[in-house]
Amino acid sequence: MADILAVGAHPDDVEIAVGGTLLKMRDRGCSVVLCHASDGEPTPRGSRETRLAEAQAAARFLGAELEVLSLRNRYIMDSLEARRELALVIRKHRPALVLSPWPVGEHPDHRAVAHLADAARFYAKLSKTDDRGEPWPLPPWWAPDQLYYHLATAVEDPRPAFVVDITQEYTRKQELLACYRSQTNVDMERLAKSAFWGELIGVRYGEAFFRRGSLPLPDLSPFLSPPGERPPAARPPQGLRRRPPPSRQRG
Numbered sequence: 001m002a003d004i005l006a007v008g009a010h011p012d013d014v015e016i017a018v019g020g021t022l023l024k025m026r027d028r029g030c031s032v033v034l035c036h037a038s039d040g041e042p043t044p045r046g047s048r049e050t051r052l053a054e055a056q057a058a059a060r061f062l063g064a065e066l067e068v069l070s071l072r073n074r075y076i077m078d079s080l081e082a083r084r085e086l087a088l089v090i091r092k093h094r095p096a097l098v099l100s101p102w103p104v105g106e107h108p109d110h111r112a113v114a115h116l117a118d119a120a121r122f123y124a125k126l127s128k129t130d131d132r133g134e135p136w137p138l139p140p141w142w143a144p145d146q147l148y149y150h151l152a153t154a155v156e157d158p159r160p161a162f163v164v165d166i167t168q169e170y171t172r173k174q175e176l177l178a179c180y181r182s183q184t185n186v187d188m189e190r191l192a193k194s195a196f197w198g199e200l201i202g203v204r205y206g207e208a209f210f211r212r213g214s215l216p217l218p219d220l221s222p223f224l225s226p227p228g229e230r231p232p233a234a235r236p237p238q239g240l241r242r243r244p245p246p247s248r249q250r251g
């Protein structure tokens with residue numbers, strides 16, 4: 001069973017959008033599966049073989065497993081066949097979390113994969129089907145959790161559910177992206193917008209995550225420093241000191 005299944009339309013999409021976060025999660029011992037809906041063919045640069053070799057090199061760098069679906073670059077559609085193909089990958093790896101694109105941006109393949117991943121997550125749980133593998137997840141849960149990443153040149157929705165600080169991982173993320181040598185014509189930073197997302201949370205580089213519905217938290221701990229690292233409680237300003245209650249007047 002995988003912790004994270006990250007789905008993208010083309011080799012390099014996932015790495016551009018959330019490569020820093022995936023490196024961080026691998027460092028913390030989480031297992032990751034990369035799933036590219038296409039092998040990039042027909043490709044403006046490189047060949048099917050070079051792009052596959054690059055995707056494998058990136059997966060190795062990340063320490064992730066790699067799955068490549070049979071869809072074609074530029075012609076990706078949220079079809080019944082594609083849903084079943086991706087659902088089989090979900091049933092095989094049984095991830096706790098699925099990452100897929102937020103349905104924004106200029107590339108129709110990215111938007112198609114956003115809808116395809118939503119549907120495949122639903123199809124993966126079906127019983128009474130000819131598809132291989134056990135339904136995932138088994139009842140009573142209805143589906144693995146799903147978060148979305150941003151992959152578009154323009155920021156259409158600047159309100160992510162949260163931003164992960166990848167300042168520490170930024171240099172390694174550039175090494176990861178360098179695995180895609182044939183894609184030097186792609187302005188990866190323009191798509192990733194690490195500095196923009198980082199600025200939203202007051203750090204140098206970040207990666208944004210979106211979610212349908214509010215973000216559930218167990219309590220307020222994520223907003224508190226560990227007890228030993230907290231600054232001493234500030235004394236209230238003089239004017240706000242509590243005054244003794246007025247003495248009761250006998251009437």
Ligand SMILES: [Zn+2]
Nearest residue numbers: 009010013110
């Ligand atoms: Zn793409």
